[in-house]
Structures are given as structure tokens and as C-alpha cells.
Amino acid sequence: MDMGYSTRLQRRFMWWFFSLSIIPVVILTGYFTWSQSQLLITQAHQQLENERDRYYFTIKEYFHDQVRAVVNLADxxxxxxxxxxxxxxxxxxxxxxxxxxxxxxxxxxxxxxxxxxxxxxxxxxxxxxxxxxxxxxxxxxxxxxxxxxxxxxxxxxxxxxxxxxxxxxxxxxxxxxxxxxxxxxxxxxxxxxxxxxxxxxxxxxxxxxxxxxxxxxxxxxxxxxxxTTDNLSAMLRQLQRPHSGLWLIDQSHQSLLSGWVPRSSHAKLAVSPPQAAIIKSLEGQQGVLSPNDYALMPQLTAYRPVSIGNTSWALITCTPKQSAYQPLYRLYSISVTLVIALIVLLLFIGHWLSHRLALPMLQLTWCAEQFAAGELDYPVTHRQRQDEIGRLATALSHLQHRLKTTCFSTSFPSTSEHTPAMQSDSLHHSLVIAMNLALEAWGGDKVGLAEQSGLWRVYSDKGSLQTRTLDKYLHLETVPKTPRWRNVVRSIDFVLQHTDRQSPYYQPLKQAQQEIQHWITDRR
Missing domain, CATH: 3.30.450 (Beta-Lactamase)
Structure with a gap:
């Protein structure tokens, strides 16, 4: 068998299986990742808006308390x-x-x-x-x-x-x-x-x-x-998340919180208030600016106006993109890892299936081609499998024996035209074919057939059981000149008694037995 062709066929089968399997996996994983990413982005925006509103109510309450305290003092x-x-x-x-x-x-x-x-x-x-x-x-x-x-x-x-x-x-x-x-x-x-x-x-x-x-x-x-804004900054510092920035900006674009409210004295700010958010907030608008809105802004920004009396300020809160979208990046990481794991798994399954299916099919195809070319002695493998490939191998094995029987029966003329030597060779061929068919129907267990039928002697040689007499009738060159054809016929009878009539071995065995009996009858 051409090993290069076998290898190419296995690879082709593996890559076809991989391609047809990975496409729906990638599509489903991509759709799931996209839908979940939209949900996580919405959750990140809502979380930042909730944080902004918490600052808003804290600031409003702080200044209202101050106004109330001053008015009460004046009264x-x-x-x-x-x-x-x-x-x-x-x-x-x-x-x-x-x-x-x-x-x-x-x-x-x-x-x-x-x-x-x-x-x-x-x-x-x-x-x-x-x-x-x-x-x-x-x-x-x-x-x-x-x-x-x-x-x-x-x-x-x-x-x-x-x-x-x-x-x-x-x-x-x-x-x-x-x-x-x-x-x-x-x-x-x-x-x-x-x-x-x-x-x-x-x-x-x-x-x-x-x-x-x-x-x-x-x-x-x-x-x-x-x-002053010192007390307000201290209150907001207790509410602030790490790495986030907070600004309260007046009409002159000055921050009342000194640029930002640090989480600690060692904190480093990686965000800044975008001008677009300041302008929109001072105009009375509120909302969220994502990094997709402004390519140069590596942060997520929420804004809204704060009105105390006749004064309006812009409340801006920002969080870095890496911190705001951390669950989103975790989802991307899990999705990529899952796709890679599925690719490796599908490659392994494709490689296993190519050896499990493609290689046996190729070997059985090569076997059928050899039969077509007249090479009837080519071994048939995979007969022990219990799936369709095993059934195909068994059918090819039966075909091989049928072809052998047909070739042997047509290669010799009728017994009336045989010389004694030719008749003896014809009997030997029939016995070998019949005995091989019987052993094949029995499952290939020579010792079991010899012991259960009681027709052949079993020898013990160095701890292993041998069937030397039976073995002689499996090959044409070892058949005795005066064969024990009765033992062969009785062996066929014994195997037929233990073989189902629907078995593919039953009819060939019956035919082989009849040919031997016809040969003996004609000789007499």
C-alpha cells in the first residue's frame, strides 16, 4: 500500500473534519462573546452612572446643609x-x-x-x-x-x-x-x-x-x-473607587476639588476630564462618554450638571478603560482560551478519527483492489471490529474465500479426466479450503476446535498447546499423501452444527463438504 497516499488521505480527512467542526464553533463563540460584551459594556456604563449619581447627591446634600446652617445662624x-x-x-x-x-x-x-x-x-x-x-x-x-x-x-x-x-x-x-x-x-x-x-x-x-x-x-x-472644599473632598474620598477621578468644575472651567480627589496620597491619576464632557455638562446635559466616542480618551467618563442656587457646575467622574472594562477583557480572555482549547481538541479528534476511519477504509480498499488483481492471498485486517468497518472486513474475507474456492474448482477439469496424481491434488486443495473455512467459521481457535470436536489431537510443547495434525490440513504443501478426509468432513459437520444458517460461513462450508463427498463418491 502507498504510504504517501495513505498519509495524504488521512490529513485530508482530518482537515475536512476540522474545518467543518471549527466554523460553527467559532460562529457560536463569537456571537456569545459579542452579546455578552454588549451586556458588560452596558453594565459598566450603568455602574459609572450610579457612582456619578452617588457623588451628585452627596454634593447636593453637602451644600444644602451648609446653606441651612448659615441661614439658621443668621436667624x-x-x-x-x-x-x-x-x-x-x-x-x-x-x-x-x-x-x-x-x-x-x-x-x-x-x-x-x-x-x-x-x-x-x-x-x-x-x-x-x-x-x-x-x-x-x-x-x-x-x-x-x-x-x-x-x-x-x-x-x-x-x-x-x-x-x-x-x-x-x-x-x-x-x-x-x-x-x-x-x-x-x-x-x-x-x-x-x-x-x-x-x-x-x-x-x-x-x-x-x-x-x-x-x-x-x-x-x-x-x-x-x-x-472651603477640603471637607467635601474628604467626604468624596470615602466614596471613591481606586484609580478613578472626580471633578466639580465651575463656569470658568476651574475644578472646585483641586483637579481630582485622590484615593490616597500615593495614588497616581491616569485619567483627565475631557472637554466635551465639561461642555455638555455645563449646558445641562448628562450621559456617558465611552472610549469608542473619542479615540484619544483611554477612559470611561460620566457627567451631569449640579445646580446649587443660581450656580451650575459640571460633575465629571472618570475611570480608566482597563479598570472599567475589566470584566469585558476577562470575557475576551476566556473566549480566546476556549477557542484555542476547542481547536486543539478538534485537531486531536480529527487525528484520531483519521486513524480510526480513514486508514482502515484505505486498507480495505487496497485489499479489494488486490483481490481484483488476482492476489487472493492478501491478508484482510480489522475483522475483529464490531462496527461497519468490521462487517466490511468480514464480507471481504468471505469474498476472498469464495474467490479461492471458485478459482480452485475451475482450475481443474472434472474428476473423470484426472490422472491419479491430479485427482489427489484436487482432493488436497478441497481439504485445505474446507479446513480453512471451518477454522474461519470457528473464530480461528485451533485448540478450541480440536478439543471440543475431539477429532484432532492436542499436544503440549514447552507450556503451550499445539495442534500439529490439524495444522497439516491448513496448507497444501503439508497435507499428507493419504489424508484423513473423514476427520475433515466430521470437523465440517461439527462446525456446521454450531454455526447459524444465516452466517456467511454456512453455505461455503456446506459446499466444501459436498465437493469432498462428491470427490470420494466418484473415486469409489
């Missing part, structure tokens, strides 16, 4: 008692000096002294009010986490401050807000205003809340409370 007895224009700080400030400049100098000296130190001033009234109300304002600041409390009279003069700084008198934002409250008509005057946030130091943004101190509908003074 409290503490503010009304200390801010009254006739008996509070405004009147005491006017008594500090002969003019405003002298009063300011005296005021700064008082504010920069320790509250417990005896203040040597000409006006003991201010000193009494300062000792009475300063500690109360400090306690209120510590309770609500504000940074400073100041008070202005109706002439826009600073009359009190818990923390006196040079920037306090030079803060134009503060003075503009005071003017706004004083100039507003009573029916249109707001309960509170807030200045815009401005940098204070390297990482802090600071703003002032202002509320009028009213008594019987009349403005007594203006209360100003300072706040």
Missing part, C-alpha cells in the same frame, strides 16, 4: 444679639475711633489678640462683646466645619471676624456680595448668597456664604461665613 439669637446695629458689633465698632480708619486699626489689633488677653482699648464695650460672642462663633464653626465667620455693618465696614487676615479686607468677591444684599429691595432680597469659589493656597478652593441679619424686617448687619 439665631446669637447673630441677632451680636449683629444688632444699636447694641451689637456695628455700634461698638463705630466707638473704636474718631473715624473709620482709626476704628479699623483698633479692630485689627483686637482681632489679632488672644480672646483671653486683656485688651487695652479705649472702648470696653467692644471688648465685652468680643469676649461674649467670639467663643460662641468658634464653637459653631467647629460644629459645622466652617473656616471663618465675619460681620459687616450697613456701611460695608468689617466689624467682626473670628480669624482676622489681611485678605479679608481686600476680598472683592466678599464686598461685592455685601453690596448686592444691601442694595437689593426688601421684597427681592435673597435669604443667602454665595460668592464664586476661588483658589486659596495650592489645593483649596474657598467661597463665602452671606446672609442678612434682620430684626423686624430691617437689616441690622451682614453675616459672612467662609467655606
Amino acid at each position: 439665631s439669637d446669637l447673630a441677632i444679639s451680636s449683629g444688632g446695629r444699636f447694641y451689637g458689633f456695628p455700634n461698638a465698632f463705630a466707638q473704636l475711633g474718631e473715624d473709620t480708619s482709626q476704628a479699623h486699626r483698633q479692630l485689627m489689633q483686637i482681632l489679632q489678640q488672644n480672646a483671653g488677653t486683656h485688651l487695652k482699648t479705649n472702648n470696653q464695650n467692644y471688648h465685652r462683646l468680643y469676649r461674649q460672642f467670639n467663643r460662641q462663633y468658634q464653637s459653631w464653626m467647629a460644629r459645622y466645619e466652617f473656616n471663618n465667620v465675619a460681620m459687616f455693618d450697613r456701611s460695608q465696614h468689617l466689624v467682626f471676624a473670628v480669624k482676622a487676615t489681611p485678605q479679608l479686607l481686600a476680598d472683592t468677591r466678599l464686598h461685592q456680595a455685601v453690596t448686592q444684599l444691601l442694595d437689593a429691595p426688601p421684597e427681592q432680597r435673597p435669604k443667602w448668597v454665595r460668592t464664586h469659589f476661588a483658589p486659596q493656597g495650592s489645593r483649596t478652593m474657598q467661597a463665602w456664604y452671606l446672609a442678612p441679619i434682620l430684626k423686624r424686617g430691617q437689616i441690622q448687619s451682614i453675616l459672612a461665613v467662609s467655606t
Whole structure:
């Protein structure tokens, strides 16, 4: 058999099987991966939106609490008692000096002294009010986490401050807000205003809340409370996920949270707020920007506007692409691993099937070709298999014996024309064919046939059982000159008794037995 042709046929069968098997596997795996990836992308967007909304409500609640605290302070007895224009700080400030400049100098000296130190001033009234109300304002600041409390009279003069700084008198934002409250008509005057946030130091943004101190509908003074974004940043830091960024950006594109809220002092930010998200958020829109929307943005961004009073800010939260789409990348990794494993498995199955099916079929085809060419002694393999290939091999084996029988029966003339030597050879051929058929029908077990039939002697040679007499009748050159044809006929009878009539061996055995009997009858 041509081994090169056999190898090519096996490979061809293996690759056809692999191609027909891997195509539906790849299609199904690709569709499953695509559908699950869309679901995971939607989940990542929803998770970031939920995180953004959690920040949003935290910020809203934080500023609402601040506004509520400032308004309640302006309406409290503490503010009304200390801010009254006739008996509070405004009147005491006017008594500090002969003019405003002298009063300011005296005021700064008082504010920069320790509250417990005896203040040597000409006006003991201010000193009494300062000792009475300063500690109360400090306690209120510590309770609500504000940074400073100041008070202005109706002439826009600073009359009190818990923390006196040079920037306090030079803060134009503060003075503009005071003017706004004083100039507003009573029916249109707001309960509170807030200045815009401005940098204070390297990482802090600071703003002032202002509320009028009213008594019987009349403005007594203006209360100003300072706040920074430090406390807000600390609150948001507890809610923030690692490696994510958070920004609260005003109309001038300045972040109130100093660029981002770090998870720890050693954190490194790998994201930045995209301008498109800032612009859309300041325009009142909300949504999510994915990396597919902007090729140069390696992050997932959620945005929405935050409105506190008359002020609108842009809330931006970002997370790196690798972190946001980590379940998606895990799905891709599993899918690729699964496809590779299936490819290896299909290659193994194809290789096994090529040896299990293609090679036996090729060998049986080659065997049939040899029979067609007249080579009837070519061995037939795979007869022991219990599948269709085994049935085909058995059928070829029967065909081989039929062809041998036909060839032997047609290669000799009738017994009346034989010489004694030719007749003897014809008998020997018939006995060999018949005995081989009987052994084939018995399953090839020579010892079993000899012992169960009792017609042939079994020898023990060096621990193994031998059937030397029976073996002589399996080959033409070893048949005795005077054969024991009766033992052969009886053996055929014994095998026929144990062979089903539907067996492919039954009729050939019957025919072989009749040929031997005819030969013996004609000879007699």
C-alpha cells in the first residue's frame, strides 16, 4: 500500500473534519462573546452612572446643609444679639475711633489678640462683646466645619471676624456680595448668597456664604461665613473607587476639588476630564462618554450638571478603560482560551478519527483492489471490529474465500479426466479450503476446535498447546499423501452444527463438504 497516499488521505480527512467542526464553533463563540460584551459594556456604563449619581447627591446634600446652617445662624439669637446695629458689633465698632480708619486699626489689633488677653482699648464695650460672642462663633464653626465667620455693618465696614487676615479686607468677591444684599429691595432680597469659589493656597478652593441679619424686617448687619472644599473632598474620598477621578468644575472651567480627589496620597491619576464632557455638562446635559466616542480618551467618563442656587457646575467622574472594562477583557480572555482549547481538541479528534476511519477504509480498499488483481492471498485486517468497518472486513474475507474456492474448482477439469496424481491434488486443495473455512467459521481457535470436536489431537510443547495434525490440513504443501478426509468432513459437520444458517460461513462450508463427498463418491 502507498504510504504517501495513505498519509495524504488521512490529513485530508482530518482537515475536512476540522474545518467543518471549527466554523460553527467559532460562529457560536463569537456571537456569545459579542452579546455578552454588549451586556458588560452596558453594565459598566450603568455602574459609572450610579457612582456619578452617588457623588451628585452627596454634593447636593453637602451644600444644602451648609446653606441651612448659615441661614439658621443668621436667624439665631446669637447673630441677632451680636449683629444688632444699636447694641451689637456695628455700634461698638463705630466707638473704636474718631473715624473709620482709626476704628479699623483698633479692630485689627483686637482681632489679632488672644480672646483671653486683656485688651487695652479705649472702648470696653467692644471688648465685652468680643469676649461674649467670639467663643460662641468658634464653637459653631467647629460644629459645622466652617473656616471663618465675619460681620459687616450697613456701611460695608468689617466689624467682626473670628480669624482676622489681611485678605479679608481686600476680598472683592466678599464686598461685592455685601453690596448686592444691601442694595437689593426688601421684597427681592435673597435669604443667602454665595460668592464664586476661588483658589486659596495650592489645593483649596474657598467661597463665602452671606446672609442678612434682620430684626423686624430691617437689616441690622451682614453675616459672612467662609467655606472651603477640603471637607467635601474628604467626604468624596470615602466614596471613591481606586484609580478613578472626580471633578466639580465651575463656569470658568476651574475644578472646585483641586483637579481630582485622590484615593490616597500615593495614588497616581491616569485619567483627565475631557472637554466635551465639561461642555455638555455645563449646558445641562448628562450621559456617558465611552472610549469608542473619542479615540484619544483611554477612559470611561460620566457627567451631569449640579445646580446649587443660581450656580451650575459640571460633575465629571472618570475611570480608566482597563479598570472599567475589566470584566469585558476577562470575557475576551476566556473566549480566546476556549477557542484555542476547542481547536486543539478538534485537531486531536480529527487525528484520531483519521486513524480510526480513514486508514482502515484505505486498507480495505487496497485489499479489494488486490483481490481484483488476482492476489487472493492478501491478508484482510480489522475483522475483529464490531462496527461497519468490521462487517466490511468480514464480507471481504468471505469474498476472498469464495474467490479461492471458485478459482480452485475451475482450475481443474472434472474428476473423470484426472490422472491419479491430479485427482489427489484436487482432493488436497478441497481439504485445505474446507479446513480453512471451518477454522474461519470457528473464530480461528485451533485448540478450541480440536478439543471440543475431539477429532484432532492436542499436544503440549514447552507450556503451550499445539495442534500439529490439524495444522497439516491448513496448507497444501503439508497435507499428507493419504489424508484423513473423514476427520475433515466430521470437523465440517461439527462446525456446521454450531454455526447459524444465516452466517456467511454456512453455505461455503456446506459446499466444501459436498465437493469432498462428491470427490470420494466418484473415486469409489
